[in-house]
Amino acid sequence: MQTSPSIALVTGGSRGLGKSTALHLARQGHDVILTYRSKQAEANDVVAQIEAMGQKAVALALNVSDSSSFAGFAAQVRDVLLAQGGRTTFNVLINNAGTGTHASLMDTTEVQFDELVNVHFKGAFFLTQKLLPLMADGGRIVNLSSGLTRFALPGYAAYASMKGAVEVMTRYMAKELGPRGIAVNTVAPGAIATDFGGGAVRDTPQLNAIVASQTALGRVGEADDIGAMVASLVSPANRWINAQRIEVSGGMFV
DSSP: OOOOOOEEEETTTTSHHHHHHHHHHHHTTOEEEEEESSOHHHHHHHHHHHHHTTOOEEEEEOOTTOGGGHHHHHHHHHHHHHHTTSOOOEEEEEEOOOOOOOOOTTTOOHHHHHHHIIIIIIHHHHHHHHHGGGEEEEEEEEEEOOGGGTSOOTTOHHHHHHHHHHHHHHHHHHHHHGGGTOEEEEEEEOSBSSSGGGGHHHHOHHHHHHHHHTBTTSSOBOHHHHHHHHHHHTSGGGTTOOSOEEEESSSBTO
């Protein structure tokens, strides 16, 4: 009997790490639901690339900083699942969507702080809560953190604190969802050459060189370094990895 393909939901899947993750998941045979905040054209391009691989894909608008929208978003996901062959559940959730703020401890405003809380911590917590009734038992959740929870660089106190909260949340999710066979892990990228943070690592040669010099493998990370790893983490071969923080930084500051 032919089984239905796995369906993965990737937040922030229109660009950067989320886009790479969505494409790698599709290459592994997953259908994909990806979200975007404002860049619909970019999200539609990712959908087209996934469909060209022979997988199904849908892009849905989602502002992860607005938890009041999550119930409506979950209803949209339910409709998509039903439309894709009468499904009622999906299998993989990647909490990737995020934004960065670079400001010293003294200069960080409450507005910046609250935005980081809402996007990275509150958003991931309550979006997962709303989507869990639609997740299949035996599924996989990956929460994105940062190398900045292990090493400290000036200007990232608020951002890294949110990611530290995400790592604790991950362990509690793993504990509470274990009876359903759902494994939950954290992936913590190092410095990556994307448009995150205004593209500083990608577009500033001096910063790029400094990061490379402090990385054991001698270069900055690329989006595909992360996307490929996240996709491999949710594969059946890694089913026994649970409640872990896995840093993917090429050996940064070792």
